[in-house]
Amino acid sequence: MSLLLRIASATLVSLATSCASAGGRWVELAGERYSVEVAADDASRARGLMFRDSMPRDHGMLFIHDEEAPQAYWMKNTRIPLDILYFDNGLRLVSQQRDVPPCTAGDRCPPYPSGAPARFVLELNAGEAARLQLQDGAELQVGPGIDIPR
Numbered sequence: 001m002s003l004l005l006r007i008a009s010a011t012l013v014s015l016a017t018s019c020a021s022a023g024g025r026w027v028e029l030a031g032e033r034y035s036v037e038v039a040a041d042d043a044s045r046a047r048g049l050m051f052r053d054s055m056p057r058d059h060g061m062l063f064i065h066d067e068e069a070p071q072a073y074w075m076k077n078t079r080i081p082l083d084i085l086y087f088d089n090g091l092r093l094v095s096q097q098r099d100v101p102p103c104t105a106g107d108r109c110p111p112y113p114s115g116a117p118a119r120f121v122l123e124l125n126a127g128e129a130a131r132l133q134l135q136d137g138a139e140l141q142v143g144p145g146i147d148i149p150r
Contacts, residue, residue, distance in 0.1 A: 048073075076105075
């Protein structure tokens with residue numbers, strides 16, 4: 001097998017593996033598509049994006065809660081600054097916490113509450129909300145690979 005063919009084959013395997021690991025899950029917000037990891041249970045919501053040193057610009061994490069209620073997130077053990085976006089049952093943006101800094105203070109990290117009841121929380125790299133010029137009321141579109149319980 002030629003070197004070029006081996007490189008192409010390895011690249012395809014790597015690409016397929018990374019797509020499979022993300023499950024092909026995505027959301028769209030303000031015309032931009034983001035590959036997302038979904039946190040829909042207590043353990044994955046608690047772990048969130050902890051201990052990561054970076055995240056690609058077009059990636060994020062979608063947290064799904066059992067019901068719409070006031071939410072508050074914190075940055076315990078989170079190493080990258082984030083925008084925390086809160087959405088209601090109708091997937092409308094109801095609150096934003098922009099440019100939230102990393103926190104190494106453990107249990108003394110401050111909370112970042114939603115300004116209104118929310119059921120879904122999208123964490124993106126800090127600066128994305130400003131880049132998209134997000135306004136409350138913006139609608140989140142959820143791809144077919146994400147189960148949204150009604």
